[in-house]
Amino acid sequence: MSNVVLISVIVLGALGLVSAIILFFIARKFKVYEDPKFDEVEAVLPAANCGGCGYPGCRAFAEASTKNAGKEKNLDGFLCPVGGNEVMQKVAGILGLEVEEKDPMIAVVRCNGSYAHSPDKVKFEGVTSCSFAHALYAGKGGCQYGCLGLGDCVEACEFDAIHMSLETGLPVVNDKCTACGACVIACPRDIIELRKKGPKDKRIFVSCVNKEKGAIAKKNCEVACIGCGKCEKVCEFDAITITSFLAYINFANCKLCRKCVDVCPTDAIWEVNFKPRKPKPEAVRPKKIPAKETVSASAKKQEAFAEIKSIVSSNTEKSEK
Amino acid sequence: MGLLKTFVLGGIHPPENKLSANSPVRILEIPPQVVVPMGQNLGAPSKPVVKRGDKVKTGQLIAQASGFISSDVHSPVSGTILKIDSVMDMSGYRRPAFIIKVEGDEWMENIDRSETLITDINLNPEEIIAKVKEAGIVGMGGATFPTHVKLMISPGKKADYLIINGVECEPYLTADHQLMLEKGPEIIVGTKILMKALNVKQAVIGIENNKPDAIELMSALAVREEGITVQPLQVKYPQGGEKQLIKAITNREVPSGKLPVEVGCVVQNVGTAFAVYEAVTKNKPLIERVVTVTGKALKNPSNLKVRIGTPIKNLVEMAGGMPDDTGKIIGGGPMMGKALATLDVPVVKGTSGILIMRDEASHRLAEGPCIRCSKCTQVCPMGLEPFLLSRLARIGNYSSAEQEKVMDCIECGSCQYTCPANIPLLDYLRLGKSKVGAMIRGRTKK
Numbered sequence: 001m002s003n004v005v006l007i008s009v010i011v012l013g014a015l016g017l018v019s020a021i022i023l024f025f026i027a028r029k030f031k032v033y034e035d036p037k038f039d040e041v042e043a044v045l046p047a048a049n050c051g052g053c054g055y056p057g058c059r060a061f062a063e064a065s066t067k068n069a070g071k072e073k074n075l076d077g078f079l080c081p082v083g084g085n086e087v088m089q090k091v092a093g094i095l096g097l098e099v100e101e102k103d104p105m106i107a108v109v110r111c112n113g114s115y116a117h118s119p120d121k122v123k124f125e126g127v128t129s130c131s132f133a134h135a136l137y138a139g140k141g142g143c144q145y146g147c148l149g150l151g152d153c154v155e156a157c158e159f160d161a162i163h164m165s166l167e168t169g170l171p172v173v174n175d176k177c178t179a180c181g182a183c184v185i186a187c188p189r190d191i192i193e194l195r196k197k198g199p200k201d202k203r204i205f206v207s208c209v210n211k212e213k214g215a216i217a218k219k220n221c222e223v224a225c226i227g228c229g230k231c232e233k234v235c236e237f238d239a240i241t242i243t244s245f246l247a248y249i250n251f252a253n254c255k256l257c258r259k260c261v262d263v264c265p266t267d268a269i270w271e272v273n274f275k276p277r278k279p280k281p282e283a284v285r286p287k288k289i290p291a292k293e294t295v296s297a298s299a300k301k302q303e304a305f306a307e308i309k310s311i312v313s314s315n316t317e318k319s320e321k
Numbered sequence: 322m323g324l325l326k327t328f329v330l331g332g333i334h335p336p337e338n339k340l341s342a343n344s345p346v347r348i349l350e351i352p353p354q355v356v357v358p359m360g361q362n363l364g365a366p367s368k369p370v371v372k373r374g375d376k377v378k379t380g381q382l383i384a385q386a387s388g389f390i391s392s393d394v395h396s397p398v399s400g401t402i403l404k405i406d407s408v409m410d411m412s413g414y415r416r417p418a419f420i421i422k423v424e425g426d427e428w429m430e431n432i433d434r435s436e437t438l439i440t441d442i443n444l445n446p447e448e449i450i451a452k453v454k455e456a457g458i459v460g461m462g463g464a465t466f467p468t469h470v471k472l473m474i475s476p477g478k479k480a481d482y483l484i485i486n487g488v489e490c491e492p493y494l495t496a497d498h499q500l501m502l503e504k505g506p507e508i509i510v511g512t513k514i515l516m517k518a519l520n521v522k523q524a525v526i527g528i529e530n531n532k533p534d535a536i537e538l539m540s541a542l543a544v545r546e547e548g549i550t551v552q553p554l555q556v557k558y559p560q561g562g563e564k565q566l567i568k569a570i571t572n573r574e575v576p577s578g579k580l581p582v583e584v585g586c587v588v589q590n591v592g593t594a595f596a597v598y599e600a601v602t603k604n605k606p607l608i609e610r611v612v613t614v615t616g617k618a619l620k621n622p623s624n625l626k627v628r629i630g631t632p633i634k635n636l637v638e639m640a641g642g643m644p645d646d647t648g649k650i651i652g653g654g655p656m657m658g659k660a661l662a663t664l665d666v667p668v669v670k671g672t673s674g675i676l677i678m679r680d681e682a683s684h685r686l687a688e689g690p691c692i693r694c695s696k697c698t699q700v701c702p703m704g705l706e707p708f709l710l711s712r713l714a715r716i717g718n719y720s721s722a723e724q725e726k727v728m729d730c731i732e733c734g735s736c737q738y739t740c741p742a743n744i745p746l747l748d749y750l751r752l753g754k755s756k757v758g759a760m761i762r763g764r765t766k767k
Contacts, residue, residue, distance in 0.1 A: 122413075122662045125685045127748035135755050137662060138413030212407070212415065 037066045037094060044090040045080060050158045052081045052180025069095040081105065082159075082178040104197040105179035107162065111147040111191045112207040112268070114168030118143055118221035134188035142220040145210040147171070147191055156186035196251040201273045204249060204256055206231075208268045211244040218266065225268040231260035325530055327555035328568040331702040333735045335558055335656065337531060341495045341615045341622035346503055348626045349639055351423055355398050355630030356408050356667040357383065358418040362459045363466045364390030366417070375402045380429040380606050383419055386454070392467040393457035394419075397608035397628040399427040410669075411652050413662040421630070433603040438506050442514055442601065449518040449601055456600030457670075458607050461592030462486060462561065463653055465671035468593055472518045480587045483516050483524040484570055487539070487591040488554065488561040490529060491654025494674045496611040497591050499624045501528070501535040504595050509542045511598030512549055519587055524549045525570050526591070531556045558656065559733035563588045565702050577729050592673075607670055612636060616677030618644035627668050634664040636675055648680030656734045689742035697736035697746055703729045707736035707746045714753030719760060722753045728761075730754060 041062035048058070055061040058080075065078045075097055080087050085101050092099035118141030126132060130152035138144040149169040153162050161176035162183055171183075171192075184192045191209055206225055210217040214226030227245030239253035240260060249260070249269070261269045360366030365388035377383060377396040384394035400423040407415035428434060444452070454469035474480055485508070489497040501508060512524050526543065528536045530553050540551040552570050559565055564575045566588055573584040581588055589597075592610065599605040608629055615622040620641025627636060633652070637643055643664075651658040652666070654674055697707040705726060713722040730750050737747040 122660075127745050127752065129748075129752055131755060132748055132752040135751065136412065137660075138409075138415075142413060142662070144414045216407075216415070 035066055038062050040094045041066055041091055044083075044087055044094065046082045046087065048082050048158060048178075048180075050082060050178070050180040050182060052178065052182065053079060065091060066095060069097055073097065075099050081180050084178075105194045106177050106197045106201075106203075107173050107179060107181075107183055107192050108195045108203070108205055109147070109153075109171050109173060109192055110205065110207050110209050111145075111170060112223045112270070113141050113143055113146040113221045114165075114170055116168075117223045118146060130186075131188050143210060143217070143224070145189060145191075145208075145212070146221060148189070152186045152188070153183035153192060156182040158182060198251075198256065198273075202256055202271075203251070203273070204254055204258065204261060204269060204271050205251070206247045206249055206268055207270045209246065211246050213245055217245070223267050226266055228265060230263040230265065231269060234259045234263050325553055325555045326569050327557050328560060328565040328702060330568075330704050331700045331735060332557040332559065332565075333700050333738055334556065335492050335738060337556070338492045338615075338617070339495050339498075339531070340493065340617070340619075341613050341624055342498060344495075344499070344623050346499050346611055346624045346626050347639070349628075349631060349636065351398055351426060351628055352631050352635050353423055354403070355421050355423065355628060356418050356632070357394060357397060357421060357630040358408065358410055358416055358667065358669055359384050359394060360416055361394060361465060361629070361670045362390075362392040363464060364388060364392075367391060367394050369405055369417075369419070371402055371419075373402055373404050376400070377402060377421065378427050378429050380432050380608060382606075386457075386467075390467055390470055392459050392469075393455065393606070395457055395606035395608050396421060397630050398423045400424040409663060409666060411659055411661055411666050418667075419630075429604075431604045433605070435603075438510070439602040440510055440513075442510075442517060444517075444601065446518045446520060449514055452601050452604075453518070453597055456596070456604075456606040458593060458596045458600055459670050460590060461596060461610060461670070461673070462590040463657070463671045463673050465669075468589070468597065471587060471589070472515070474519065474582055474587075478582050479585060480519050480521050480582055481523065481585040482571055482587070483512065483519055483521045484566055484586055484588045485512050485515075485524060485526040485591055485594055486561055486563075486566055486588055487526055487528040487532075487535065488566060489532070490556075490558045490561040491656055491658075491674070492558075493615045493676050494613045494654045495615070496613040496624055496673055498532050498535055500595060500611050501532070501539060501591055505538050505542050507598045508539075508591050508594045509546060509549065510602070511594035511596075513546065514597055514601050515587075515589055515594060516548065521587070522548050526551045527554050527560075527566055527570050528552070529554050529556045529560060559702055559731065559735065562702065562731050562733060564731070577726060610668070610670065610672070612668060612672055613674040614640040614677075615674065616644070616647075616679075617682075618646060618679050619677050620644075629670060630667045632665055632667055633661070633672075633675055636668065637664065637677065644677065644679070646680045647677055648683030649678040651676040651678065656738070657732065685745070686743040688744055691742055691744060694741060696739045696741065700735040700739045702733060702735065703731060705730060707750060708744075710753055711744065711746045711749035714749040714756070719753060719756045723757045723760065727753045727757050 042059055045058040053061045055064055084104055088099050120140040121142050122140055124140055128150045130148045130150045133148045133150055139146055139148050147170050151164050153171050154164055159176045159178050162171050162173050165172045179194050181194055195205060208225035210224045217224035218226055225246050227242050229242055231247050232240045232242050237253045237255050239250045240247055258271055261271045367384035368387045369384045371383045379399045381396045382393055383396045386392050398421055400421050403420045403422045405419055408418040410416050450469050450472050458468040459465040487497055487501055516524050526539055536553050543549040543551050554560055554569055560569060563581055567573055567581055567586045575581050575584055596607050609626055611624055611626050613624050614636045623640050625636055625639060650661045652661050653659060655676055691708055701707055710722055710725055710727050734747050740746055
């Protein structure tokens, strides 16, 4: 009996030993040298694998940045938007390089065509996908540049940072935004833009991307940019340019003086996270559609529905039977 | 009549509802103002050759083709160009268009407006194609592919069949049917012109069996002509699809991603054949077309001959006015047409019908779960698996959707029509097609 045990132990032990020796030599023969810095860099990255840096995942970013650091001795063109400066400093530290401080960015939704501002003219019953709706028709409110409100950006976000507001039907970005740019790519209408977060999160931007003439834009949406040029004239820093009836504020030049906000006749320019202005009460306008506006919103919506004659849904329907 | 042919794979039988059948084509009055979009064809939009304030005559060239797949646009009325502006099209997007104020109806001098039938064609194929191009003719079935491009067969390929599509498989629509009944001899001459342009010896006019009068008339006319035959077909949707029609008539199958000329066939609509006749024998450009205006609640469903650019609301008025319980207005037929956002959009070269649906019939039913009944797979005329493709598009797996041949989908809507769970299959298929199309374009660019 003890013989059997002994034989098994010896045979298995010998087998194991031989295999171990073979494996040892094979492992040496096929060894792939990997820079240990890959692992170090990867360890400090956020591991979100969002692709915001332009590489397929954090590992690919770590490999590419390490290789580039070895060759070019700089980190130009490498930025992890999720980790921001903090992480980039760490990466630079590991690679023994200096890195420039970059301004933190945030995704900004440049459309204010809410239910109240751009009442529905047609009814859409198709699939809830912006890409599909964009190919099908101009949009419920009639604006062919505006937000379709079907949430492709929400689906694209890996960070739970963008949600549809039920009151306005527009996406709202929250503090979790890492500026990875996934929503920018997902939006078929290029409404979302990555802009500077600004000092103390203060920022000013044109909340409209409508390139139509003022009269047409205004007909579909009362807060559309009509390209009147008042903001361009009042701006002292050459930050505002108007191309095809649409103002754009260059955040690199903007000094956040808020003059453009005051002159905008359609309230298309938004100021975010500023303190309300004291002396001129009439100049203070509700900017971010506070909750009190929702009452009028639903009333206007119903009014608009009463006028609805045609209904856009998808193209194919079961015919009348 | 011989044995009735049809295509093999799939197909459905929606209620025909040809309400406007046997209602003769009426001519709609010219409206005081017309809107003529520049891009009325598949492909590149045309470039304007007239300015604001210019006087134009009926049939005058106002916009020129701007690329290979592009077509000319002619003024459908005489008057003054009020402005060149962006105007809402069927989908609600604004596109450049001419707005023309109508003053009288003065035609270009070289256009023969008489009704006499001209049967002699003394032109060579190149001259015919040039005339078709000059007349701005596009596929009248709805796809609006420039006809002259279809007639220029790329070197190395040869067509041996011309198929004239008189199927009109869409429910409700009767414009092609009426055109065949009223302009039969002209269509036959148009067919002969097209045969000459393509240098083919055989032409087949395919007509579905629900139009016996048209089959009889066209057969009687065709026996006198050499090479032209009429093929009655079983009633089945989507037989009017190019690939389905080729399969039904010649039993040839167009390979995936290839054009019909690959199997030696060229398909043209009867409306296109008529337009070609008018262009070649009478120098008349494509400035008017027959449109079916129909709907169950409509007082007077009719077939109307209208100038391009006439607002759709004029057509609806002529057909008895807008019914009260209208839920949806569709440009085209119920299966492949597009819901309109407004009645102000103009008739364009590809408008085959206006369908007014009652409110109760124009809403989608609640979507249920897929029960794997495989009905969509059975009815797909392209042999695809719509349930799988829609699922792939829904989860965003577009590379698999491409492998499963989503680009072969002809968007006929049979799958969605037949789905017992009311799943919007076609919506997802279209989403998949647009995403995969973008992927393919991105690849070829690199």
